[in-house]
Amino acid sequence: MNPILLDIPKKLESDRLILRAPKPSGDGEIVNKAIKASINELKPWLPFAQKLPTIEETEANLRNAHINFLKRTSFRFLIFHKDTNEFIGTTSFEYVDWNIPKCEIGYWINTEFSGNGYILEAVEELIDFGFQQIKFNRIEIKCEFTNYKSRAIPEKLGFELEGILKNEDLSADGSTLTDTCIYARVN
Template sequence: MNPLLLDIPLQIETERLILRAPHQSGDGMIVNKAIKNSINELKEWLPFAQRVPAVEETEMNLREAHMKFLKRDSFRFLIFHKNTNDFIGTASLQGIDWDIPKCEIGYWMNTTYTGKGYMTEAVKELINLGLNHIKFKRMEIRCESTNVKSRSIPEKLQFTLEGTLRNDDLSADGCNLTDTCIYSIVS
């Protein structure tokens, strides 16, 4: 089947969260504010967060993500609290290989909302979407070996740690070699 013909929901709900594709004007301002508030934590792990981007840059990034969603190249979701509409973070199905088919899950959080299980809840729903709706045969989470918070999510969700690639990547600031843990779940 051609992936362009797949019906992928633009919005998904969990018990506490709404995950929706970034398609509304003004999403950039909301996401940019979270990056700004969380920059000290994010910059340790994410190359894009080495500086606070301009709101316009974030808005452009989200519009590009929406185009990739429509083209079925990747599926980024903005995560909001269902009751308060507070922005919690993003989670994505990315690095898609439709020939297998497989993908990688990526995520980051607004620091204000860490430690409450929100990202685990969001990723669990993306696993359901990926394995049961899209029919991926493999889903991966890759993260730096020292990123304990990020590693806890696949571990809670019963992914298999397939291995650690030594000296596999550069740190977010580009200054040091880092090890990458690869977790997977298969159908």
């Protein structure tokens, strides 16, 4: 089947969270505010957080994410608390390969909400959706070897550490070589 014909819901729900695809416009301000509040924690790990993006840059990024969602090339979801509607972070299917089919999951959290298990819950919901509805055969999570908080997510969700690639990537600021952990689960 042509992936463009897949009916992918724009909203998923878990016990405490709503995962929603970016709207065609209007999400930039709330996401930018979370990036600003979390920049010190995001900067060591994420290239986009090397400098604080403007609201316009964040809005443009989210509009591109919306387009990619429609094109079925990646699926970003904004995470909101079900009771308070507060923006918590993002999780996504990236690097989708429809020939296998497989993908990689990414995520980040607004520092204000760290330590509550929200990313674990959101990623678990995304994994279930990916295996059950999209029918991915493989889901990967890649992260820097020294990013222990990020590594805890796949480890708690039963992913297998398939390997550690030495000097495989550059640090988020591009200054040093880093080792990359590759975790995977197969359907």
